[in-house]
Structure formats: C-alpha cells, structure tokens
Amino acid sequence: MRIVIDRRGDFEEWRDSARHLLSAGIRPEAVEWLDRGGLGDDLFGADDAAPSVKTTLTVPRAFVDLAHIVVCHADLAAYAVLYRLLWRLQIERHLLSITTDPDVVRAHQMAKSVGRDSHKMKAFVRFKELPAVEGRNRRQFLAWFEPDHYIVGRTAGFFQRRFADMDWVIATPKGSASWDGDALTVSAQPACNPELVDDTDDLWRTYFANIFNPARLKVKMMQTEMPKKYWKNLPEADLIPDLIAGAEDRVRAMAAKPATTAPKFHYRIHKIKG
Amino acid sequence: MKKSLKHRLAILSDAAKYDASCASSGTTKRDSSRSGGLGSTEGSGICHAYAPDGRCISLLKILLTNFCIYDCAYCINRSSSNVERARFSVEEVIWLTLEFYRRNYIEGLFLSSGIIRSSDYTMEEMVRIARDLRLKHNFQGYIHLKTIPDASAKLIEEAGLFADRLSINIELPTDAGVEAFAPQKHPANIRRSMGELKLKIDEAREPTLKTKRRKRFVPAGQSTQMIIGADATNDATILGTSARLYGGYQLRRVYYSAFSPIPDSSQHLPLIKPPLMREHRLYQADWLYRFYGFDIAEITHGRADGMLDLELDPKLAWALANRDRFPVDINRADKEMLLRVPGFGVKTVMSILTARRHKRLKMEDLARLKVSLKKVKAFIVADGHTPMNLLDRSDLKAMFMPRPEQLSLL
Ligand code: SF4
Numbered sequence: 001m002r003i004v005i006d007r008r009g010d011f012e013e014w015r016d017s018a019r020h021l022l023s024a025g026i027r028p029e030a031v032e033w034l035d036r037g038g039l040g041d042d043l044f045g046a047d048d049a050a051p052s053v054k055t056t057l058t059v060p061r062a063f064v065d066l067a068h069i070v071v072c073h074a075d076l077a078a079y080a081v082l083y084r085l086l087w088r089l090q091i092e093r094h095l096l097s098i099t100t101d102p103d104v105v106r107a108h109q110m111a112k113s114v115g116r117d118s119h120k121m122k123a124f125v126r127f128k129e130l131p132a133v134e135g136r137n138r139r140q141f142l143a144w145f146e147p148d149h150y151i152v153g154r155t156a157g158f159f160q161r162r163f164a165d166m167d168w169v170i171a172t173p174k175g176s177a178s179w180d181g182d183a184l185t186v187s188a189q190p191a192c193n194p195e196l197v198d199d200t201d202d203l204w205r206t207y208f209a210n211i212f213n214p215a216r217l218k219v220k221m222m223q224t225e226m227p228k229k230y231w232k233n234l235p236e237a238d239l240i241p242d243l244i245a246g247a248e249d250r251v252r253a254m255a256a257k258p259a260t261t262a263p264k265f266h267y268r269i270h271k272i273k274g
Numbered sequence: 275m276k277k278s279l280k281h282r283l284a285i286l287s288d289a290a291k292y293d294a295s296c297a298s299s300g301t302t303k304r305d306s307s308r309s310g311g312l313g314s315t316e317g318s319g320i321c322h323a324y325a326p327d328g329r330c331i332s333l334l335k336i337l338l339t340n341f342c343i344y345d346c347a348y349c350i351n352r353s354s355s356n357v358e359r360a361r362f363s364v365e366e367v368i369w370l371t372l373e374f375y376r377r378n379y380i381e382g383l384f385l386s387s388g389i390i391r392s393s394d395y396t397m398e399e400m401v402r403i404a405r406d407l408r409l410k411h412n413f414q415g416y417i418h419l420k421t422i423p424d425a426s427a428k429l430i431e432e433a434g435l436f437a438d439r440l441s442i443n444i445e446l447p448t449d450a451g452v453e454a455f456a457p458q459k460h461p462a463n464i465r466r467s468m469g470e471l472k473l474k475i476d477e478a479r480e481p482t483l484k485t486k487r488r489k490r491f492v493p494a495g496q497s498t499q500m501i502i503g504a505d506a507t508n509d510a511t512i513l514g515t516s517a518r519l520y521g522g523y524q525l526r527r528v529y530y531s532a533f534s535p536i537p538d539s540s541q542h543l544p545l546i547k548p549p550l551m552r553e554h555r556l557y558q559a560d561w562l563y564r565f566y567g568f569d570i571a572e573i574t575h576g577r578a579d580g581m582l583d584l585e586l587d588p589k590l591a592w593a594l595a596n597r598d599r600f601p602v603d604i605n606r607a608d609k610e611m612l613l614r615v616p617g618f619g620v621k622t623v624m625s626i627l628t629a630r631r632h633k634r635l636k637m638e639d640l641a642r643l644k645v646s647l648k649k650v651k652a653f654i655v656a657d658g659h660t661p662m663n664l665l666d667r668s669d670l671k672a673m674f675m676p677r678p679e680q681l682s683l684l
Contacts, residue, residue, distance in 0.1 A: 098632055099625040100639035123320050127377045141376065161305035162314040165412070166376060181310075203370070204379050206280050210287040211335060212325035215534045215548050221328025225321065236323055244326050254537050255545050262354035269343050269353055 002032045005079065007188050008174075009072040009150025018083050019057060028087050033079040059089055062096050069111040072150045081107050118151045122158055124230050125170055128198035133167075138181060141168040144193045144233060150174050153186045160184045201235035208236040214247035215254075282360040283370070289340040289351055290386060292536070293443075294499055294529040296321075298332045298381035298416040301438040301494035311412025313375060313382070315438070319416075320381055333384040333418060334374050338362055338399060342388030346445070346456040347540040348504050348533060351388045355538045361390075367403050368411065375415055382416030382438075383407070389422055397425035397433070404436035418494075423459055427470060434474060439494040439526075442467050444519065447512045451505045455542070468523040471496055475524075495526035502556065503549040504533040510580035513559055513570045520564070530556045555582040562588055565620060566613045585675055590616040593653060594671050603655040605634050617649035649674075 003017045021031060063085065070078050084103055089095050098104060127141035141163075152170065156177035159170065169178040171191035178185050222240075231237035277285075299319035306313055321330035339361035340351040350357055362370075371383045385403060389396050400419055407413040418439040421430055433440060442464055446452045449461040471492070478491035498519060500512065516528040532548035539545065559582060562568040566589070573588050574580055576595045583591045593600065593616045602611050604626055612623045625643055629635060634657040641647055652661050652670065667673075 094632055097628050099629040100635065100642045102642065105642045119320070123322050125378050129377075139376070143378070158314075158316070161307050161316075163312065163376070163378075164306035164310050165312050198377065200373050200377060203280060203283060204374060204377070206283050207287050207334065207336075207374075207379075208323060208325065208331070210284045211291050211331060213291050213327045213329075213534060216327040216329075216532070216550060218328030218550070219326055222324040222326050225328075225330070226324040234323065240326055247326070251535065254535055254539075257538065259541050260356045260538055263356055266345065266353040270345065 001026050001030055002034055003079075004034045004036050005076075006036050008035060008037070008074075009153060009188075011068045011071050014067070014071050014079055014082065018086055021083065022057065022086060022090075028080065028084040031080065031083060033076050033083075035076055059086065060093075060096060063089060066096075066107055066111055068154070069114050070107050072114045072154060073110045074149045075110070078110050081110065114149050114151060117147050117149045118155045120230065121145060121147055121151060121155050124226075124234060125159070126201075126233065126235060127163075127168060128196040129200070130196070136167075139166045141166055142194060142196060143168070143170045144191075144196075145170060145172050146229075146233065147172055147174055152177050156184055156186050198235075205236050205239055209239050209243060212243055214243070214250040217244065217247045219244055277360055279366060279370075282362060282366075283336070285358055285360040286337045286340060286362060287335065289337045289357070289388075290335045290384075292350065292531065292534060293335065293384070293386060293420070294329075294531040295418070295441065295497055295527070296330050296332045296335060296384065297439075297494075297497070297527065298418075299494070300526060301416060302490065304414045306412070306414050309412055309414070311414060312372065313414035315381070315414065315416055322379055322381065332381045333416065334371055334380045334382070335384040335386075336362070336367070336370075338367060338385060338387035338396070338403075339390055340388050341390050343391075344389055344456070344458040346459065347542050348445075348455055348501055348536075350536040350538075352540070354540070355536075357538055364399055364402050364406070368406055371407060371415075372411060372413065375413070380415075382418070384418040384420075386420030387422065393422045393424045394426050394429060397422045397429045401429055401433045401436070404433060408436045416494075421467065421471075423467070424463060430467070430471065431474060434471070434478075434492040435490070437492060439497060440471060440492050441497045441499070442471075443499045444515070444528075445499070445501060446505060447500050447502075447507045447515045448505075451507060455504065465523075468496065468498070468519075468525070472523045495524070497525055497527040497529065499529040499531055501533050502530050502553055503546065504543055508580035509552070509556060509559070509582045510570070510574035512556060513563070513574060516560060517563065517570045528560065530560070551584050552582070555584060555588060559588045562592075567610055568592070568614075586671070587616070589614070590649075590674055594674075597666075597670075600653045601655045601661050602653060604640075605630050605655075605657060615650060615653050617646050617653075 001021065005013060007013050067082050070082055081103060085095065085107060088103065095101060096104060125143045125145045127143045130140040130142055133140055152172055152175040159168065159177065160179050163179065167180050170176060171194065173190045175186065175188045176191045297319055299317065301315050303317060304315050319332050321332050323331040325331060340357065341359050341361060342351045342353055345352045345354050367385065374380045385400055387396050387400060404417050404419060407417065417437045418441065419433050419437045421433065421440050421442045423442065444464055445456055445459065452459055452461045475492055475495065478489040502512065519525045519528055530553050532550050532553040533546065534548040535545055559573045562573055563570055572592060574582065576583065576591050582588055602615050604612065609623060609627060612618055612626060613620065622643055622645055626635065629639065636657045637647055637659050640650065640656065
C-alpha cells in the first residue's frame with residue numbers, strides 16, 4: 001500500500017492516513033510512504049487507503065506528543081516509524097516505557113533531532129529590517145533560514161510571542177511564517193533567499209569580534225554548537241576564520257608588551273605620588 | 275572628538291569578556307502576546323552565537339563604562355591600566371539592546387560597569403537602563419545587572435524589580451586573595467550584599483496577604499564568579515567556597531573563570547595560559563555537587579594536594595578511588611548509586627529506572643541508549659554481564675587515561 005503525503009510535517013495528515021491503515025488492518029511492513037513533492041507529476045503510485053471502518057483509536061498521550069514532533073523529521077522513514085509504533089501499541093500498551101526498544105529509541109532520536117533543529121532556528125534566525133511601509137506604523141523585518149526538518153509551523157509561535165510589536169516574515173525552503181500583529185500565517189510553500197542587507201549587522205559583527213577572548217581558543221566546541229551549515233546565513237560567521245588565525249599572535253603580542261606606567265588619573269584618585 | 279558608537283561598542287564589549295556568565299535561563303516565563311511589546315523568556319536560555327573561544331553568546335554583554343576608580347590587579351579596567359576608555363549613555367545602551375534584540379542576535383542584556391564617581395552614581399545609571407527598558411519600551415527579554423560593590427540597599431532593591439538576575443563577583447576564592455588583588459573591595463561587604471539580597475529574594479517569594487501573589491523580584495536569582503589560577507588556592511578550597519555560597523546564599527550559579535592574560539596587565543600577576551582544563555574540571559565537580567549527590571570532600575579526597583585530576587573527570591576519578599562501591603547492578607541499584615556510575619548521566623539513569631520496571635536490562639539496552647559500554651562495563655552488572663575482575667586490575671586507571679597526543683610535523 002502506497003500513501004502519498006502532501007504536507008510534510010503535518011501531524012493531522014499522518015494521523016488520518018494511519019487511522020485508515022490501522023482500521024483496515026494493514027501491517028506496517030506493507031506500507032510505503034511517499035512525498036508528493038518528491039514524486040513530480042508521476043502520481044501513478046498512490047493507492048487509496050481502504051475505506052475506513054469507524055473505530056475510535058486510543059493511544060497514550062505521550063505517543064501523541066512524540067508523534068507531533070517526529071512527523072516533522074525530514075526523513076520519510078519517520079512516517080513509517082510512527083505507524084509501526086502505533087501498530088505495536090495496540091497490543092504492547094507499555095511500549096513507550098521500554099525506553100530501550102529499537103523503535104522507541106529511533107523515534108526518540110528523530111524527535112531529538114527535530115527539537116534541536118527547532119532550537120537552532122530560535123537561535124540562528126537573523127531578522128533584517130525592511131524599509132517602512134507607507135501608512136503602517138509597525139517596523140518591518142524579514143529573515144531567511146534553512147532548517148533541516150519541517151519545523152517552521154511548530155516554531156513560528158515562539159517568534160510571535162517574542163516579536164509582537166513588529167511585522168515579520170521568516171522564509172525558508174521548507175515553508176514560511178509571518179506575523180502582522182493580528183494573525184500568524186504559516187505556509188508550506190518553499191521560498192527563495194531574498195539576500196537582504198541590514199546596517200545594524202555591522203555593529204553586531206563588532207560585538208562578536210570583541211567579545212571573543214583570543215587566549216581561550218576552543219574551535220571544536222564552537223563548531224559542535226554552531227555547525228558550519230548555519231554559517232552562510234549568520235552575518236557574524238565570516239569573521240571566524242580571521243579571528244582564529246590571528247588569536248595566537250594577539251596573545252603573544254599581549255605578553256611581549258613591556259609594562260607601562262599608570263595613567264595620571266590613577267595617581268590622582270588613589271592620592272599616591274606618580 | 276567623540277568616539278563613534280561602533281568604536282565604543284568595541285571597547286566596552288572587549289572589556290566585558292572576562293565575565294564568564296552569559297546565561298539567560300531560569301527566569302519566569304513571559305511573553306509579549308498580551309502586552310504587544312517586545313521580548314519573551316521561555317525557561318531555557320538560547321545561545322544565539324558561539325565565539326571561537328567556544329563560549330555561548332546569549333546576551334549583549336557590555337560595560338556602561340570602563341572608567342574605574344578601583345584598582346583590581348586582575349582587571350583590564352583597573353585605574354592603573356592604560357587601556358582605551360569609553361562610556362555609553364543610558365540611551366545608547368537601551369538602543370543597542372532593543373535593536374540587537376529585534377534582529378534576534380540576543381536574549382537580552384548583561385550590563386556591568388566600572389565604578390565612576392561613586393558606587394551609587396554608577397548603580398543609579400544601570401537601574402535607569404533596566405527601568406526604561408521595562409517601563410518605557412515594554413521589553414520582556416532577559417536582563418542581568420552586575421551590582422556595584424557598596425551600592426545602597428534602595429538601589430539594589432529597585433534593580434531587583436526590573437532585572438531577572440543580579441550578581442556580585444566574589445572575585446577570588448579566599449579573603450586574603452581579595453584583599454591582595456582587589457584592595458578597594460572588602461570580602462565581608464561582598465558577603466553582606468549577597469546575604470541582604472538573599473533575604474529580599476526570600477521575602478518576595480512569600481505571597482503577600484492581600485493579593486496572594488508573589489512579587490517579581492530577581493526571578494533568576496543571584497550568581498557570582500571566581501577567578502581561578504591568579505593565586506595559589508587549591509581546588510578543594512575553591513569548591514569549599516562554592517559550597518558555602520550555594521548553601522548560605524542560595525546562589526543559582528558560581529562561575530569559574532580561568533585567569534586570562536589581559537592587555538597591559540599588572541606585574542603582580544602570572545603571565546600564564548588560562549588554565550582551561552582546570553576550569554573545566556571545576557565545572558564538572560560543581561555539577562556533581564549540585565546534581566549528583568556528591569559531597570565536596572568526596573570529590574577532592576583523591577589527592578593530597580587538594581587538586582582535581584586534570585586527566586580524568588572527577589566522577590571517574592572518584593569511582594577509581596572507591597572501587598569497593600562497585601560493581602553496581604543496573605537492574606537493582608537505587609537512583610543515587612546509579613548516578614555515581616561513570617558514564618551514566620541523569621537522563622540515562624531515568625531511562626534505566628523506567629525501562630527496568632518492564633524488563634531486565636542487558637548491555638545491548640545500554641548501547642541503544644548511547645551509553646559508552648567501554649566506559650561503564652568495568653563498573654556495572656547487567657543481565658548477562660559481570661565485570662571480569664576488572665576492578666582489581668592495577669592498570670584500570672591507565673585504561674581510561676587519554677591517549678598521548680599524536681605529534682605532527684610542522
Ligand atoms: S571594580 Fe570592577 S571594573 Fe573596577 S577594577 Fe575592580 S573588577 Fe575592574
């Protein structure tokens with residue numbers, strides 16, 4: 001049985017398909033999950049799931065929460081893992097407590113990866129200011145971000161709660177979100193990079209370069225937390241190679257500099273003779 | 275000629291980088307959806323960037339000014355240093371905070387300052403920044419203020435209404451150290467400030483009789499910082515000081531800052547590479563104390579000189595020194611003992627406790643939880659696994675030592 005997914009990352013769509021499959025008694029091994037976007041026009045493969053028998057489906061709350069996250073994973077295997085868990089949960093009611101079960105472990109790993117991506121989106125989105133819109137007194141901002149997973153929908157609320165007093169759009173290849181003070185709109189349409197510039201980035205770069213302590217170089221640590229794949233959209237990142245390259249010389253120069261005599265005001269304040 | 279904003283930002287962020295803290299977590303949950311303002315805090319902090327020193331950049335960490343009438347030997351801003359001086363106006367700090375925040379560079383502001391004119395004069399300006407951010411600009415992001423030594427109680431109280439966190443640095447682990455290196459500061463006064471702040475925080479936590487609501491007052495608590503390696507204090511003494519600070523003043527965090535060379539440094543201080551590994555081990559030990567049920571004495575017991583082993587993490591070092599407490603049966607042992615197994619984190623222990631209600635756990639189960647079997651196998655019993663006299667081996671320590679670094683030709 002082939003199931004074609006229209007809206008990646010949409011929990012409801014997965015749930016509807018999974019309900020049909022389960023009520024028709026179709027085993028997880030017999031299901032193939034496909035992405036409409038990846039299929040092009042060649043749609044011959046889609047099967048209609050067998051007409052559903054009205055059954056009520058009960059699952060542990062923890063599964064619903066987990067599924068909402070896992071379904072955002074970029075690997076289509078997430079859909080299959082979730083269906084397999086759902087199938088097994090019908091008999092193994094405590095399955096989710098077996099924290100070492102391979103399917104449970106896999107689902108948790110996927111959830112972790114999605115969670116991390118969402119966290120990185122909150123961290124690394126960089127808004128650029130757009131010119132004011134006539135007749136509108138709210139400031140306008142736009143950000144371009146490239147997430148690994150289909151997380152725009154689940155992360156948009158964070159930006160709404162945080163940036164209430166400005167209009168903003170976050171555009172990504174996996175959909176976009178926007179806020180105008182009244183409504184939060186999320187779309188699954190892939191967007192293109194608008195390549196904007198914002199003068200304030202220059203001040204941020206100044207800050208980034210100066211808050212760095214060259215005597216404590218720990219490049220590996222930086223890269224695990226801020227992997228290179230994010231760098232191209234971070235205005236500060238292209239400073240990094242030079243900061244690293246120059247660090248040792250700066251420390252050496254600091255050490256080599258001869259001691260100086262204190263400035264005059266020092267003697268004045270402490271009432272000592274200079 | 276007045277220095278440009280950019281130039282002053284360079285000076286005043288450079289001057290702020292020796293403060294280790296950049297945390298923006300642990301405050302109340304707030305957002306702007308109802309107020310229509312700007313900013314939120316949702317529990318866990320966010321690092322918006324990392325500098326090549328591996329440190330998280332979460333806040334705009336700057337000084338209001340790096341002019342200072344004190345002469346603390348370890349500090350780049352001390353009065354006897356020839357560093358270039360600069361100063362922001364209150365409005366400039368507010369502007370930078372808001373514009374940086376809008377572009378999602380930061381979670382908020384960490385403001386500290388050299389002391390100009392008097393403690394109160396300086397503290398007053400800092401309080402004004404926090405107050406205006408909150409009241410004039412409806413800013414809900416994170417604010418951390420470093421309180422100025424000897425500022426008046428009234429100003430500290432006002433700061434606490436607007437800031438998420440207040441901190442005052444203990445600077446050095448012993449009183450003698452503070453007196454030697456920070457001649458204008460007084461350890462007793464620093465402790466008194468911490469104590470007074472603790473009392474006010476406790477008071478605010480009590481719901482008032484009338485409104486049954488708690489007052490918002492420094493919701494993320496207070497923290498402090500100690501410089502490591504500027505004097506000869508050993509790790510046991512340092513950790514003992516931390517334990518007293520956590521216990522006596524309920525500090526949320528004690529930060530350890532490896533003494534780092536500064537431009538135009540004082541001749542009284544060692545010109546050393548910052549002891550980064552030592553700093554790391556202290557953080558690990560601090561963590562064991564706060565979250566793993568270890569006593570400071572247990573952690574520092576291993577060596578006569580009171581120093582932590584630089585080569586092994588403190589938990590592993592403790593286990594090797596206390597082999598009679600092992601092996602631990604993962605299907606039976608209580609949570610406290612599981613937490614003491616080198617290689618098990620809190621999360622792993624929780625997973626083990628849940629899973630073993632339903633089945634007996636084998637080594638494969640641990641492997642799936644991404645536990646390093648190599649590290650734990652000597653210390654545990656699992657279904658189908660007993661360590662083969664591993665604990666008796668005299669070379670057990672050697673098995674965990676880091677391998678000698680590969681040398682390469684330049
Ligand atoms: S009071 Fe603070 S800023 Fe001034 S010299 Fe001492 S540590 Fe530095």
